[in-house]
Amino acid sequence: MDPTALRRAIPEVVGILVRRGADFASAEDAVQTALLRAVERPPAEEVRDVRAWLVTVAWRVFLDQVRSESARAEREERLAREPEPGSVPQHDDTLGLYFLCTHPTLTASSATALTLRAVAGLTTRQIADAFLVPEATMAQRISRAKQRLAGIPLDQPGDLSRVMRVLYLVFNEGYSGEIDIAAEAIRVTRQLAALTDEPEVGGLLALMLLHHARRPARVVDGRLVPLAEQDRSLWDEPAIVEGVAVLQASLARDRLGQYQTQAAIAALHADAPTAAETDWVQIVEWYDELLAFGDSPVIRLGRAVAVGEADGPRAGLVALGGVGEEVPRYHAALAYLHERAGERDAATAEYAEAARRATSALEQQHLLRQAERLRRA
Template sequence: MDDELLRGLVPQVIAILVRRGNDFATAEDAVQDALVEAVRTWPSTPPANPRAWLITVAQRRLIDVRRSEAARRRREEADADEPEPGPSEQADDTLLLLALCCHPTLTPASSIALTLRAVGGLTTAEIADAFLVPQATMAQRISRAKAAIRDVPLDRTGDLAVMLRVLYLVFHAGHRGKVDLAAEAVRLTRQLARASAEPEVRGLLALMLLHRARDAARWRDGRLVPLDRQDRSLWDTREIAAGVGLLQSALAKGRPGEYQLQAAIAALHDDAASWEETDWGQVLGWYDDLVALAGNPVARLGRLVAVAHVRGGGRALVELGELEEACAGLSQFHAVRGYLLELAGDRAAAAEACARAAGLTTSAPERDHLTRRAAELRSGQAQQPHE
């Protein structure tokens, strides 16, 4: 059975059922029942038209739920008169369903879970495993999300910025449990890019590809390897080329956004043969644009690494101090502080900063890396940082 085919069909079928007047939760449940039946019967008797088969089986499930002969007749008559959607409508349905899952009334956590379930086609168990929570907890989260949008019509594209933010968060959840959420985010963003001409969609997809290109070098013996220590010969040059191509086409539109600017920074890192050969002047320029546009603390902190390489670590530490009141609760603040202090030669203070960052991060790999780094600095065994 083609799992990729099924995942692509799930949002189309749910959207068709919702468009026919069913509420989201009921339609999604019916499609899940149809998928269970598909797993049971398709290996022996695969249908000629998988999407039509799923629609038919899910529709029958809806009819059974209504338990009304009159309602069943009305529904069957309506279905018989409704034409099958064409390719463009299928793409629109996927986009509309993604917008519905990212409705502004939902929390980011709920939107992520619902997107992976309804648009991504993942099971509740897979999503729970990815986010390291009990299946019952994730089931409740998804149920509450479906209830919250029960009466929201599937008739508008929704807020693209919210959809991109949800996909960005899914991507940065990375590989957890049995599901590669980063790969799932790339797949869903590709679908959105096929349905939308907005340059920020291409910018986000470019950013994802440019980061994924480093995957083979990001881990060594199960441990996280920071960018300045990675073996760049392991990077995927085809993925980098694809990301750069997407970025160039997005920037050509003349409407730079946050994801395009982040992708431009990632492209400069991917283009450098080594950490030392990074074009820090251009990196700082793009960071200046990013901070001017978005101004979020993470962008400001990332910019200070470039400041250190262009204007000196002392200047970067002064600017870091100006951010302390707003950013001291962030793991990234202390991680950057540790890096800058290490550049300045103050290893004891750098170790303390790394330990503080380790205590604040919610990422287990990052926590392990920062804890090891703090121990190396304290013992004097840490390698000299790349300048």
């Protein structure tokens, strides 16, 4: 069976089981078991309706669980009277499942893990690989998250902004060798966009597409390549075209939000044939719009670099003055602006400090090469 079609059906199938009487944790476990049976199913056995098949198998798994775990005849009888899953209802609980998996009672990491499992359909091992933690640790995290959600109905109103924030966290997890987590985040966000009338969801989807389009050029021969030095012919042009189209449709709704604003900045980078032709003045203006949604040191750091490109490195250094050195990549930005200002010794020292604070080996190696390059100049 097509793995993508199976994962696409998961949120709705979990919702159907919950409406039939299963609690969320049991429904999610039953669907995961059904997914394993789908993988084991002989390829020659064609399934015309993946969704209906998944409902049927998952519901039978759930009934088996109930019968083995409880001898209470009344509950058994009530469950047995539920309709056989030959005809699957069209009520879609997918949006409710998004809200449930990102419930305020969960931490960001738990919500992210549970979304990957219950909405995206990844296995516990795949999620553990993405987070670089042991499978047992991830299993405990997901189990605790499901326990916290016990008794919370699917139709409870939820916070769409929280859902988008969790999906963005999922996207930023990147990818593992087996499952492309970023691609899964894009797929799930597409589903969310089809379920809602919120232009910010389109903005989030556009932002993901535009960033994801640059991925083929970001690491070459095991080396991190900065945006300005990337081979733009490697960028995914169809993803850029789609991202720009989605962004334009969202902006036309005239309800600007932070994800649309970030996507607009990414679109300006994607639109430039070369780094030198980037419209930095307009990027600074979009950063000012972004700050209006919330003053963040990370945003101010990005704006300072853009100011350094638009108005010169001295102006960039002044803009960077209001950003604390504890902000990620602060020293890398400071090094870059010092180098552009011709202050080689200061730039060398800052590149070395940035490398010391780097959170990934690729970034650290890149920054060390920059420092060494200036030492030899």
